[in-house]
Amino acid sequence: xxxxxxxxxxxxxxxxxxxxxxxxxxxxxxxxxxxxxxxxxxxxxxxxxxxxxxxxxxxxxxxxxxxxxxxxxxxxxxxxxxxxxxxxxxxxxxxxxxxxxxxxxxxxxxxxxxxxxxxxxxxxxxxxxxxxxxxxxxxxxxxxxxxxxxxxxxxxxxxxxxxxxxxxxxxxxxxxxxxxxxxxxxxxxxxxxxxxxxxxxxxxxxxxxxxxxxxxxxxxxxxxxxxxxxxxxxxxxxxxxxxxxxxxxxxxxxxxxxxxxxxxxxxxxxxxxxxxxxxxxxxxxxxxxxxxxxxxxxxxxxxxxxxxxxxxxxxxxxxxxxxxxxxxxxxx
Amino acid sequence: xxxxxxxxxxxxxxxxxxxxxxxxxxxxxxxxxxxxxxxxxxxxxxxxxxxxxxxxxxxxxxxxxxxxxxxxxxxxxxxxxxxxxxxxxxxxxxxxxxxxxxxxxxxxxxxxxxxxxxxxxxxxxxxxxxxxxxxxxxxxxxxxxxxxxxxxxxxxxxxxxxxxxxxxxxxxxxxxxxxxxxxxxxxxxxxxxxxxxxxxxxxxxxxxxxxxxxxxxxxxxxxxxxxxxxxxxxxxxxxxxxxxxxxxxxxxxxxxxxxxxxxxxxxxxxxxxxxxxxxxxxxxxxxxxxxxxxxxxxxxxxxxxxxxxxxxxxxxxxxxxxxxxxxxxxxxxxxxxxxxxxxxxxxxxxxxxxxxxxxxxxxxxxxxxxxxxxxxxxxxxxxxxxxxxxxxxxxxxxxxxxxxxxxxxxxxxxxxxxxxxxxxxxxxxxxxxxxxxxxxxxxxxxxxxxxxxxxxxxxxxxxxxxxxxxxxxxxxxxxxxxxxxxxxxxxxxxxxxxxxxxxxxxxxxx
Numbered sequence: 001x002x003x004x005x006x007x008x009x010x011x012x013x014x015x016x017x018x019x020x021x022x023x024x025x026x027x028x029x030x031x032x033x034x035x036x037x038x039x040x041x042x043x044x045x046x047x048x049x050x051x052x053x054x055x056x057x058x059x060x061x062x063x064x065x066x067x068x069x070x071x072x073x074x075x076x077x078x079x080x081x082x083x084x085x086x087x088x089x090x091x092x093x094x095x096x097x098x099x100x101x102x103x104x105x106x107x108x109x110x111x112x113x114x115x116x117x118x119x120x121x122x123x124x125x126x127x128x129x130x131x132x133x134x135x136x137x138x139x140x141x142x143x144x145x146x147x148x149x150x151x152x153x154x155x156x157x158x159x160x161x162x163x164x165x166x167x168x169x170x171x172x173x174x175x176x177x178x179x180x181x182x183x184x185x186x187x188x189x190x191x192x193x194x195x196x197x198x199x200x201x202x203x204x205x206x207x208x209x210x211x212x213x214x215x216x217x218x219x220x221x222x223x224x225x226x227x228x229x230x231x232x233x234x235x236x237x238x239x240x241x242x243x244x245x246x247x248x249x250x251x252x253x254x255x256x257x258x259x260x261x262x263x264x265x266x267x268x269x270x271x272x273x274x275x276x277x278x279x280x281x282x283x284x285x286x287x288x289x290x291x292x293x294x295x296x297x298x299x300x301x302x303x304x305x306x307x308x309x310x311x312x313x314x315x316x317x318x319x320x321x322x323x324x325x326x327x328x329x330x331x332x
Numbered sequence: 333x334x335x336x337x338x339x340x341x342x343x344x345x346x347x348x349x350x351x352x353x354x355x356x357x358x359x360x361x362x363x364x365x366x367x368x369x370x371x372x373x374x375x376x377x378x379x380x381x382x383x384x385x386x387x388x389x390x391x392x393x394x395x396x397x398x399x400x401x402x403x404x405x406x407x408x409x410x411x412x413x414x415x416x417x418x419x420x421x422x423x424x425x426x427x428x429x430x431x432x433x434x435x436x437x438x439x440x441x442x443x444x445x446x447x448x449x450x451x452x453x454x455x456x457x458x459x460x461x462x463x464x465x466x467x468x469x470x471x472x473x474x475x476x477x478x479x480x481x482x483x484x485x486x487x488x489x490x491x492x493x494x495x496x497x498x499x500x501x502x503x504x505x506x507x508x509x510x511x512x513x514x515x516x517x518x519x520x521x522x523x524x525x526x527x528x529x530x531x532x533x534x535x536x537x538x539x540x541x542x543x544x545x546x547x548x549x550x551x552x553x554x555x556x557x558x559x560x561x562x563x564x565x566x567x568x569x570x571x572x573x574x575x576x577x578x579x580x581x582x583x584x585x586x587x588x589x590x591x592x593x594x595x596x597x598x599x600x601x602x603x604x605x606x607x608x609x610x611x612x613x614x615x616x617x618x619x620x621x622x623x624x625x626x627x628x629x630x631x632x633x634x635x636x637x638x639x640x641x642x643x644x645x646x647x648x649x650x651x652x653x654x655x656x657x658x659x660x661x662x663x664x665x666x667x668x669x670x671x672x673x674x675x676x677x678x679x680x681x682x683x684x685x686x687x688x689x690x691x692x693x694x695x696x697x698x699x700x701x702x703x704x705x706x707x708x709x710x711x712x713x714x715x716x717x718x719x720x721x722x723x724x725x726x727x728x729x730x731x732x733x734x735x736x737x738x739x740x741x742x743x744x745x746x747x748x749x750x751x752x753x754x755x756x757x758x759x760x761x762x763x764x765x766x767x768x769x770x771x772x773x774x775x776x777x778x779x780x781x782x783x784x785x786x787x788x789x790x791x792x793x794x795x796x797x798x799x800x801x802x803x804x805x806x807x808x809x810x811x812x813x814x815x816x817x818x819x820x821x822x823x824x825x826x827x828x829x830x831x832x833x834x835x836x837x838x839x840x841x842x
Contacts, residue, residue, distance in 0.1 A: 038441075044529060044532060044533060045524075069441065071441055071522055072522045072523070072524055073522055074519070074520045074521060074522045074523070074529070074532065075520045075532060075783075075784065075795075076428070076429060076432040076433060076517070076520035076521045076795075076798075077432075077433060077436060077520065077521045077522035078433055078616075078798045078799060078801070080615075080616070080801050081433055081434075081436075081437050081613070081615070081616040082436070082437055084613050084615045084616065085437045085612070085613050085616075087437055087440060097799065097800060097801070100800040100801050100802070101615075101800075101801035103801075104615065104801045104802060104803065104804075105615055106615050106801060144787045145787055145788065145792070146787060146792070146796045146799075169786065169787060169788065171535075171784070171785045171786065171787070172535075172536065173535060173536070173538060174358075174538050175358050175359070175538060178358050178538075179358065179359075191536055192536070192538075195536065195537045195538045196538070198537070199358070199538060263524075264376075265376065265379050265380065265383075265524070265525035265529075266524075266525065266529065266533065267376060267380075267529070267530045267533045267534060267542070268533075269537075272537065
């Protein structure tokens with residue numbers, strides 16, 4: 001709590017002043033100037049969110065007058081309620097989940113896209129590999145039943161007979177593939193295949209995003225109310241993210257090491273984190289982000305997302321995406 | 333004691349052998365691997381254990397204090413008993429999938445939700461035996477107090493509290509593993525550290541030695557807590573803690589229906605007012621009217637009802653066989669040990685261990701071992717139901733009246749004959765008490781397994797609904813699950829009254 005009453009406007013002014021001062025080498029006293037905000041992560045701490053850790057550790061948010069707490073996610077920690085309730089200013093979601101929440105009446109906008117390419121892959125073993133969608137015919141695929149629409153969409157996008165694929169309901173683990181109870185798994189590029197690699201088992205992965213499955217993932221969401229009232233805080237938060245992720249890209253090993261160091265109780269293993277950090281680079285950075293900056297998206301990408309989301313049974317319009325915060329970050 | 337040591341060694345050898353035989357399948361880590369991993373990661377696991385353990389301990393304390401407070405209130409105002417036990421049952425039946433995220437939003441980061449969920453997991457199993465215990469005083473003692481012209485306070489202090497102590501001890505013993513489970517599940521709502529967090533991490537990473545080490549350590553802690561409370565109780569009470577032999581609450585009489593209605597109205601009022609007062613957003617905190625609309629007159633109401641019915645049918649196919657198997661196994665083992673008492677030294681520790689391992693760590697393991705089909709889920713439900721039934725039935729068998737046994741002995745009746753004609757009838761009240769208390773436990777088990785491991789049924793539907801923000805569906809499922817547990821409880825109470833009226837009339841006398 002600040003020692004004297006502060007209005008939100010005054011805090012923002014002080015934050016902006018701090019931003020200006022920091023550029024000439026003067027830093028505001030963070031205890032007095034900081035506006036407290038939270039970023040709700042979508043899963044347990046890991047290198048998946050290392051850009052945020054880098055921003056935190058280097059004080060880039062503090063210098064901008066923000067005191068950011070990073071709230072860990074988990075299997076029983078949906079991202080949307082804390083963002084709606086105002087406990088978190090920004091949440092890490094994905095276009096499909098955000099679209100579903102908006103359909104249920106939540107006033108969300110996507111203000112940044114960390115994973116330009118959806119991380120879903122079909123993972124298989126080399127001797128019985130799925131390299132093309134056509135290879136799926138006749139295969140047993142291990143996945144959560146809840147993801148059936150995802151597989152249906154992939155089949156439809158690639159003219160594969162959905163009924164020729166046999167779905168085996170599995171928990172989210174590589175074990176059924178290793179023991180050959182299934183021929184392939186629907187999972188993320190950055191978790192189960194990494195776990196397999198660390199156990200010395202090579203997996204072939206077919207990235208669904210390379211075969212027409214366009215759903216933005218690890219998206220930053222905020223409410224319309226925050227977009228109207230807390231613009232400066234949003235811009236400051238996203239600038240820190242952009243800076244953090246650029247630093248991440250420059251040295252993923254250092255990002256992995258920082259992650260393991262910051263969360264000693266999370267049971268993280270450095271080699272695993274390093275591999276995961278490398279594997280998510282191609283999902284997050286492209287020629288387009290090189291040109292326009294981290295988190296940016298094109299109008300065509302939005303069209304592709306709308307088409308894939310329609311296959312998943314969700315109707316969205318382009319105004320689900322709001323580029324104004326990123327414009328301020330990259331333009332300012 | 334020697335038997336127990338030998339039994340433990342045999343189990344360890346079997347475990348190691350199985351691990352060795354299946355070593356390439358990423359299923360089982362043997363005791364040697366578990367020991368090695370635990371030593372290598374002693375710091376990590378130690379810190380996690382301290383975090384989860386202290387949350388569990390705080391929840392244990394809070395939950396049991398709440399139970400004692402409610403029992404005291406019931407004693408002072410006996411008319412409130414049906415309302416208190418009705419509300420307590422409803423709150424106990426609330427699935428953690430739904431309560432977790434709400435607690436997190438209300439309490440923010442930190443240990444709040446873990447402690448509250450641990451408290452919620454324990455208060456019911458303490459409250460019910462306590463309510464029974466406070467009434468378990470012989471009428472002649474109470475008369476004595478009144479003859480001396482003393483009032484209710486003396487009655488409470490000198491008789492009822494003492495009569496209730498053994499029941500309290502039994503409740504606390506059951507509560508210890510439950511508190512640990514509640515604290516671990518609480519960590520799934522976004523806690524920074526603890527045993528639950530590590531379980532998720534290592535399951536994803538396919539770190540088999542780590543998963544088995546977590547399960548083994550959690551089991552050891554739970555067994556230690558169980559034994560410690562049992563030991564303290566034995567010291568204070570000088571006789572083994574009895575098992576809950578509570579007479580069932582009001583049957584399907586006119587008054588019973590009125591009480592049920594009163595509880596229903598209270599639940600709806602508390603639900604509505606609670607969300608209002610906490611200022612929870614109607615986006616995720618649905619009110620009774622939202623649920624009614626979603627099920628009755630929303631445009632997609634028919635579809636919602638269909639989805640719920642399908643999921644519920646799937647859950648029923650898992651929970652009913654598991655529940656019946658658990659009851660049969662528990663009663664069967666108790667009877668078997670009655671016939672061959674020597675086996676007890678080996679089987680009782682195994683039974684305690686099975687029950688004590690938190691279901692959160694066993695769920696991935698049992699699903700790995702028994703497959704993702706119905707078998708794994710049925711097995712887990714059976715394990716949850718088995719142990720309380722086993723303990724209760726063992727106690728029940730010991731209640732066989734000595735004078736009747738003497739009669740059988742004088743006719744040189746066989747052990748089997750005595751069991752059928754004396755032991756089993758004496759066991760029935762305990763079996764029914766266990767069956768009643770196991771209803772919410774079985775529902776909890778099946779929803780947790782579906783939620784964390786198999787993804788099917790009503791538990792899977794609830795977690796899916798939360799992930800796609802379909803909170804109308806989630807809350808409808810919560811209402812349905814709670815209603816089912818309550819109905820199951822009521823059906824068994826009715827059966828209990830009917831059977832006991834013939835076999836143990838003293839239990840159902842008002």
